[in-house]
Amino acid sequence: MSYFDVASSAPLHPVARQALRASLDEGWADPSRLYREGRRARMLLDAAREAAAEAVGCRADELVFTASGTAAVHAGVAGALAGRRRTGRHLIVSAVEHSAVLHAGQAHERDGGTVTEVGVGRGGAVDPDAYADALRPDTALACLQSANHEVGTVQPVAEVARACREAGVPLLVDAAQSLAWGPVEGDWSLIAGSAHKWGGPAGVGILAVRKGVRFAPQGPLDERESGRAPGFENIPGIVAAAAALRAVRAEAAGQAARLRELTDRIRTRVPELVPDVEVVGDPVRRLPHLVTFSCLYVDGESVLHGLDRAGFSVSSGSSCTSSTLTPSHVLRAMGVVSEGNVRVSLPLGTAEEEVERFLDVLPGVVRDVREKLGAPAGPTEGAAESVTVDAMGLTCPQPVIELGKAIGKVRVGGTVHVDADDEVAAVDIPAWCHTQGQEYVEAVARPGGGARYTVRRLV
Amino acid sequence: MSYFDVASSAPLHPVARQALRASLDEGWADPSRLYREGRRARMLLDAAREAAAEAVGCRADELVFTASGTAAVHAGVAGALAGRRRTGRHLIVSAVEHSAVLHAGQAHERDGGTVTEVGVGRGGAVDPDAYADALRPDTALACLQSANHEVGTVQPVAEVARACREAGVPLLVDAAQSLAWGPVEGDWSLIAGSAHKWGGPAGVGILAVRKGVRFAPQGPLDERESGRAPGFENIPGIVAAAAALRAVRAEAAGQAARLRELTDRIRTRVPELVPDVEVVGDPVRRLPHLVTFSCLYVDGESVLHGLDRAGFSVSSGSSCTSSTLTPSHVLRAMGVVSEGNVRVSLPLGTAEEEVERFLDVLPGVVRDVREKLGAPAGPTEGAAESVTVDAMGLTCPQPVIELGKAIGKVRVGGTVHVDADDEVAAVDIPAWCHTQGQEYVEAVARPGGGARYTVRRLV
Numbered sequence: 001m002s003y004f005d006v007a008s009s010a011p012l013h014p015v016a017r018q019a020l021r022a023s024l025d026e027g028w029a030d031p032s033r034l035y036r037e038g039r040r041a042r043m044l045l046d047a048a049r050e051a052a053a054e055a056v057g058c059r060a061d062e063l064v065f066t067a068s069g070t071a072a073v074h075a076g077v078a079g080a081l082a083g084r085r086r087t088g089r090h091l092i093v094s095a096v097e098h099s100a101v102l103h104a105g106q107a108h109e110r111d112g113g114t115v116t117e118v119g120v121g122r123g124g125a126v127d128p129d130a131y132a133d134a135l136r137p138d139t140a141l142a143c144l145q146s147a148n149h150e151v152g153t154v155q156p157v158a159e160v161a162r163a164c165r166e167a168g169v170p171l172l173v174d175a176a177q178s179l180a181w182g183p184v185e186g187d188w189s190l191i192a193g194s195a196h197k198w199g200g201p202a203g204v205g206i207l208a209v210r211k212g213v214r215f216a217p218q219g220p221l222d223e224r225e226s227g228r229a230p231g232f233e234n235i236p237g238i239v240a241a242a243a244a245l246r247a248v249r250a251e252a253a254g255q256a257a258r259l260r261e262l263t264d265r266i267r268t269r270v271p272e273l274v275p276d277v278e279v280v281g282d283p284v285r286r287l288p289h290l291v292t293f294s295c296l297y298v299d300g301e302s303v304l305h306g307l308d309r310a311g312f313s314v315s316s317g318s319s320c321t322s323s324t325l326t327p328s329h330v331l332r333a334m335g336v337v338s339e340g341n342v343r344v345s346l347p348l349g350t351a352e353e354e355v356e357r358f359l360d361v362l363p364g365v366v367r368d369v370r371e372k373l374g375a376p377a378g379p380t381e382g383a384a385e386s387v388t389v390d391a392m393g394l395t396c397p398q399p400v401i402e403l404g405k406a407i408g409k410v411r412v413g414g415t416v417h418v419d420a421d422d423e424v425a426a427v428d429i430p431a432w433c434h435t436q437g438q439e440y441v442e443a444v445a446r447p448g449g450g451a452r453y454t455v456r457r458l459v
Numbered sequence: 460m461s462y463f464d465v466a467s468s469a470p471l472h473p474v475a476r477q478a479l480r481a482s483l484d485e486g487w488a489d490p491s492r493l494y495r496e497g498r499r500a501r502m503l504l505d506a507a508r509e510a511a512a513e514a515v516g517c518r519a520d521e522l523v524f525t526a527s528g529t530a531a532v533h534a535g536v537a538g539a540l541a542g543r544r545r546t547g548r549h550l551i552v553s554a555v556e557h558s559a560v561l562h563a564g565q566a567h568e569r570d571g572g573t574v575t576e577v578g579v580g581r582g583g584a585v586d587p588d589a590y591a592d593a594l595r596p597d598t599a600l601a602c603l604q605s606a607n608h609e610v611g612t613v614q615p616v617a618e619v620a621r622a623c624r625e626a627g628v629p630l631l632v633d634a635a636q637s638l639a640w641g642p643v644e645g646d647w648s649l650i651a652g653s654a655h656k657w658g659g660p661a662g663v664g665i666l667a668v669r670k671g672v673r674f675a676p677q678g679p680l681d682e683r684e685s686g687r688a689p690g691f692e693n694i695p696g697i698v699a700a701a702a703a704l705r706a707v708r709a710e711a712a713g714q715a716a717r718l719r720e721l722t723d724r725i726r727t728r729v730p731e732l733v734p735d736v737e738v739v740g741d742p743v744r745r746l747p748h749l750v751t752f753s754c755l756y757v758d759g760e761s762v763l764h765g766l767d768r769a770g771f772s773v774s775s776g777s778s779c780t781s782s783t784l785t786p787s788h789v790l791r792a793m794g795v796v797s798e799g800n801v802r803v804s805l806p807l808g809t810a811e812e813e814v815e816r817f818l819d820v821l822p823g824v825v826r827d828v829r830e831k832l833g834a835p836a837g838p839t840e841g842a843a844e845s846v847t848v849d850a851m852g853l854t855c856p857q858p859v860i861e862l863g864k865a866i867g868k869v870r871v872g873g874t875v876h877v878d879a880d881d882e883v884a885a886v887d888i889p890a891w892c893h894t895q896g897q898e899y900v901e902a903v904a905r906p907g908g909g910a911r912y913t914v915r916r917l918v
Contacts, residue, residue, distance in 0.1 A: 003496055008489040009691065017483060024476060028661065030467040034763060035772035037462055067526030067662065068690025074679050100689075103679035196691055202487065203526065203662040203693030219678075220533050220562035230559075231527025232468065232655055234662030237696070304493055313494035 002354045003313045006197070007149055007177060007290055007345035012244075013199030019243035020201060020236050027235035032224070045235050048242035055245045056191060056208050057183035063208045064225040065238045069176045069194020070100040072205035075217065075228060076172050076190045077104035080141045081113065083214030084170070088138025089113040092169075094126045094145065094155070095333035101143050101174055102329070113140075123282040124153035124334050132163035139169045146178040150317050150330040150343060151281030152263075152290035154178070158186030170213050177287060180248045181256060189213045198248050199348070200241030203234055248348065255348050260288040262355045266344060267291050273363045275378070278435045280336045289347075292317070294331070295340030295366050296432060297375030297401045303340055306365035312358055315343040318396070327396070327424050337431040338424060339397040340366070375401050380408035382457075388417040392450055396424040400432050403455065407438065410457050415441065421450025429453045461813045462772045465656070466608055466636060466749055466804035472658030475703035479660060479695050486694035491683070504694050507701035514704045515650060515667050516642035522667045523684040524697045528635045528653025529559040531664035534676065534687055535631050535649045536563035539600045540572065542673030543629070547597025548572040551628075553585045553604065553614070554792035560602050560633055561788070572599075582741040583612035583793050591622035598628045605637040609776050609789040609802060610740030611722075611749035613637070617645030629672050636746060639707045640715060648672045657707050658807070659700030662693050707807065714807050719747040721814045725803060726750050732822045734837070735863075737894045739795045748806075751776070753790070754799030754825050755891060756834030756860050762799055765824035771817055774802040777855070786855070786883050796890040797883060798856040799825070834860050839867035841916075847876040851909055855883040859891050862914065866897065869916050874900065880909025888912045 003011065012020075027044045029037035046060075053060040066072040081091060093105050095117045105115040116134045118126050126144065135142065142164050147154045157173055164171040170189035178184065180198035184191055190213060195204035207228060209215050215228075222230030248255075271277045276296035295303065300318025307314055317328030318341040327338035344358070387406045391399040399420040406416045418429065426443065433440035433455055441454035462470065471479075486503045488496035505519075512519040525531040540550060552564050554576045564574040575593045577585050585603065594601065601623050606613045616632055623630040629648035637643065639657035643650055649672060654663035666687060668674050674687075681689030707714075730736045735755035754762065759777025766773055776787030777800040786797035803817070846865045850858040858879040865875045877888065885902065892899035892914055900913040 001495065003488075005489075005492065005494070005496075008492060009487055011487050012483050020483070021480070024471050024479070024660075028468055028470050028655065029462075029772075030464075033464065033467060033772070033774065034760070035464070035767045036460065037464075037772055067530065068693075070681060070690035071526065074689065100679070100681070103681060107679040194691065196487065201483075201693070201695065202691050203696050205690070220559070220566040222529060222559070222562060230533065231529040231664070232653065232661050234527075234660070234693075234696070236660065237662050237693070301493070308494045313488075313492070313496055315492065 001311050001313070002358065004344045004346055004358070005313050005315045006347045007343065008315055009196050009202070010199045010347060012201060013247050015247035016200050016240040016244035020240035023236040023239040027239055031233055031235065041235050044239050045233060048238045051242040051246055052206055053208070055183065055249055056179070056193070056206065058208045058210065062210055063206055064228045065233065066205035066207050066229040067203060067231060067234070069192060069197065069205040071229065072192035072194070072207040073098070073100040073174055074104050076192050076207050076209070077101065077108070077141065077143065078218040079215045079228065080170055080172060080190055080213065081108060082216040082218055084140040088140050090136050090139045091115045092118060092131070092134045092139060092142040094118050094120060094143070096120050096124055096148050096330045097143060097145055098149055098174055098176065101145070120333050122334055122336065124148050124151045124280070124330065125155055125282055125285065126160065128156045128159035128163060131160045135163065135167040135169055139167065141172060142169050143172045143174065146173050146175040146184050147287050148281070148330060149177045150328055151292045151334070152287040153282040154285040154287065157184060157188065161186035161188050179245065181252050181288065182249070195241035195244065198245055200244040201237045204237045204241040251348065256288040259346050259350065262346060262350060262352065263289060263291040263344070265355060266359070269359050270362065273359060274366050278337050280331065280334060290343065290345040292341065292343045294337035295342065296337060296435070297373060297397055297404060298340035298366055298369040299397050300339065300341050302369040303342060303365055306368060307361065310361040310365060312361065317341045317343065327427055332427045335431060335434070337428055337435060339400060339428050373397065373401055376404035376408060382409040382411055382414065384410045384414060386410065386415045386417070389419065391418050391420040391425070394420065395422045396428065399425045400428050403429060403432065407455065407457050412457050412459065414457050416455045416457070418453040418455070419446060419450060420453065425453065426451065429455065460770050460772070461817065463803045463805055463817070464772050464774045465806045466802060467774055468655050468661070469658045469806060471660060472703040472706055474706035475659050475699040478702035479699035482695040482698040486698055490692060490694065500694050503698050504692060507697045510701040510705055511665055512667070514642065514708055515638070515652070515665065517667045517669065521669055522665055523687045524692065525664035525666050525688040526662060526690060526693070528651060528656065528664040530688065531651035531653070531666040532557070532559040532633055533563050535651050535666050535668070536560065536567070536600065536602065537677040538674045538687065539629055539631060539649055539672065540567060541675040541677055543599040547599050549595050549598045550574045551577060551590070551593045551598060551601040553577050553579060553602070555579050555583055555607050555789045556602060556604055557608055557633055557635065579792050581793055581795065583607050583610045583739070583789065584614055584741055584744065585619070587615045587618035587622060590619045594622065594626040594628055598626065600631060601628050602631045602633065605632050605634040605643050606746050607740070607789060608636045609787055610751045610793070611746040612741040613744040613746065616643055616647065620645035620647050638704065640711050640747065641708070654700035654703065657704055659703040660696045663696045663700040710807065715747040718805050718809065721805060721809060721811065722748060722750040722803070724814060725818070728818050729821065732818060733825050737796050739790065739793060749802065749804040751800065751802045753796035754801065755796060755894070756832060756856055756863060757799035757825055757828040758856050759798065759800050761828040762801060762824055765827060766820070769820045769824060771820065776800045776802065786886055791886045794890060794893070796887055796894060798859060798887050832856065832860055835863035835867060841868040841870055841873065843869045843873060845869060845874045845876070848878065850877050850879040850884070853879065854881045855887065858884045859887050862888060862891065866914065866916050871916050871918065873916050875914045875916070877912040877914070878905060878909060879912065884912065885910065888914065
């Protein structure tokens with residue numbers, strides 16, 4: 001078995017396991033009590049806070065432990081917005097933030113606030129100038145992830161932080177995906193993170209708020225963790241989380257170099273081994289361990305099942321694998337193919353042989369799914385001037401498969417019309433055109449629902 | 460060392476430790492993923508939910524795991540209030556709820572809702588009829604703890620639940636202190652609990668919401684745990700929590716009988732061994748492992764330090780031991796002495812010898828503090844008609860010490876006036892009169908601040 005999905009959750013680091021076991025005996029009491037067991041728990045908590053703060057790059061009294069990364073994001077966004085309510089109620093997020101940030105933004109909108117989503121380029125990064133343009137006099141808070149969780153693209157946090165600082169707006173950085181690799185650069189105001197992403201246990205997040213940042217915790221009062229994270233402290237988890245963060249940082253440089261070589265290999269070899277694949281995300285400014293690609297004419301779920309049977313655990317941003325049946329908002333914002341999407345995120349210490357075996361297995365898995373779905377075999381010469389495809393009622397990846405087959409029936413310069421009502425088609429048909437070098441002409445709403453998509457054959 | 464404060468936090472049960480260790484290997488992955496590690500995590504989570512639901516007495520799909528008992532209370536109160544917003548915005552709580560419930564109520568008030576606090580008798584229990592009288596047509600939610608965390612009094616939950624059911628109002632029961640001992644009786648609608656109180660790990664709470672109860676989760680959307688508990692599931696903690704609950708339940712009947720005998724011994728012997736002590740809480744309808752008493756003429760902090768030096772870890776609801784410097788709202792609502800308050804809550808398996816040693820040590824600890832503070836030695840015969848004591852600027856327990864000394868200077872039928880501005884005097888002077896058999900006449904606000912308390916000597 002090869003587990004290639006640390007971006008979802010990393011196995012517990014051995015150092016974390018050891019720290020957890022030790023602190024189960026020492027850290028179960030209430031750290032606010034004055035007796036021996038309480039003082040011992042308090043000492044563990046204080047030491048963990050010092051260690052975590054050093055790794056994050058802040059003062060110990062600026063950092064609290066939350067119940068999860070999600071809780072850290074929710075508390076951070078709500079507290080920072082409330083702290084600057086007099087300035088205004090405008091929030092800026094990037095379009096590719098983690099759902100925890102986007103959901104916090106939606107809650108803010110339901111509460112009467114306004115949110116601007118800053119778009120990203122095809123590589124998944126925001127443009128710092130475009131981000132700066134979104135800053136307004138009534139902007140209370142800006143959010144930008146340190147690196148994207150689905151495609152690994154590193155965001156220009158330092159540049160955006162500078163623009164925010166000049167505008168007097170605090171910047172909250174969701175650093176969940178990057179804290180294992182190093183501190184966040186630049187002049188950030190708040191940071192949120194999640195221990196189970198760096199090899200710590202589940203149930204621990206961190207929220208750092210720089211001194212001087214106006215912050216008003218929301219929700220019912222609670223005295224613990226400076227009033228910013230309610231509930232009895234999970235000290236064994238916190239101790240293990242801090243220990244894991246130190247441990248992964250100690251090996252980060254070496255692991256980053258090794259894993260970057262392996263993900264580069266995947267980036268290069270997958271398009272050679274599998275036809276009709278788009279590798280997505282910035283090829284250079286990216287996390288070392290994460291690579292994402294989309295395979296045309298397959299559904300992500302079938303590919304994931306095939307890889308699981310072959311012993312590989314990976315993730316997908318395709319609609320078919322999520323409960324909501326909408327494609328990843330990240331891939332959509334980037335304008336890249338969402339169908340047949342595969343995210344590989346390698347754990348520390350991944351062996352070269354595992355990656356080679358993955359590259360051996362992948363082509364057969366994709367081929368099998370394509371055969372089953374009747375995907376187009378390859379480019380053919382067509383003669384028709386125009387072909388219309390009825391893909392109404394068909395779901396991802398069928399509309400694109402039908403388009404792929406139809407394009408082979410028209411001459412170069414001819415057009416294909418696809419009638420489809422699957423929401424994903426609106427993302428995947430333009431993205432297909434981009435990867436295939438064909439011209440995406442337009443989408444026109446159909447009276448009965450769905451849309452007619454028009455594509456012109458160029459090659 | 461004897462740790463006598465499980466009502467704050469219990470040491471991890473051996474079964475929980477074992478379950479935690481095992482599930483660290485099996486339960487770190489994302490249970491929403493379809494690959495092997497995710498399916499394994501999901502199975503652990505499902506099994507833990509079944510086990511916890513059985514212990515709570517509900518269906519598995521009615522129970523979610525939260526990040527703490529506090530989180531369960533906050534989410535439960537907010538969700539139930541929002542679910543019945545159309546009915547009204549009135550919330551009922553008892554005056555002796557845990558601060559998590561009271562703080563949720565305060566947040567509701569800040570948000571424009573109204574809260575009724577139902578008082579308690581000297582034993583700490585609400586009167587079911589008085590509670591029922593508080594129900595109104597616009598009551599959205601009622602809250603009542605199963606048993607009090609400071610004095611151990613068991614509340615008449617079944618009776619109150621019946622009244623709520625008749626009025627069509629859901630009842631949320633904070634069962635944090637009692638779940639180790641058995642399911643909550645009666646027709647409750649929501650239950651909140653906290654694993655570290657029953658020997659599970661910190662970082663896990665439970666929230667059960669009966670089918671049919673209108674519930675609208677508040678805060679940002681999150682798909683996990685039926686949308687009721689945001690953040691990545693802490694599966695090893697959850698597995699350990701469920702295992703611990705089953706384990707403590709299996710031994711509950713035997714332990715309850717043993718510990719009840721030991722706490723009965725404390726209830727009987729402490730007043731024999733230490734003069735001027737009030738044992739508080741209901742002597743019969745109470746948790747088996749918990750006993751609370753207040754010692755006149757001492758401050759809780761000094762007694763706790765003395766007991767800690769002698770090897771006993773206990774808790775106190777006295778103002779001097781809390782960061783807020785206000786006495787326990789529970790003791791205040793009961794109208795009992797708050798000074799020199801000591802709560803003993805025995806862990807499972809407490810040895811009889813430990814309790815005997817506690818009874819050996821306690822009188823000396825209290826005597827030493829009293830000597831240091833100059834407490835009144837005992838009843839003396841006085842001759843004066845009236846004595847006025849200036850206790851302005853003095854803090855607990857000094858105003859009561861001065862009163863105790865002054866009462867010895869007046870004749871039976873004579874009066875003592877105490878001028879004091881310590882907030883605690885308003886609680887402790889009437890309570891002192893009650894325990895000493897003296898008449899509390901009145902308190903009159905003084906022009907310069909504080910109050911003049913008048914006491915008549917009866918014995």
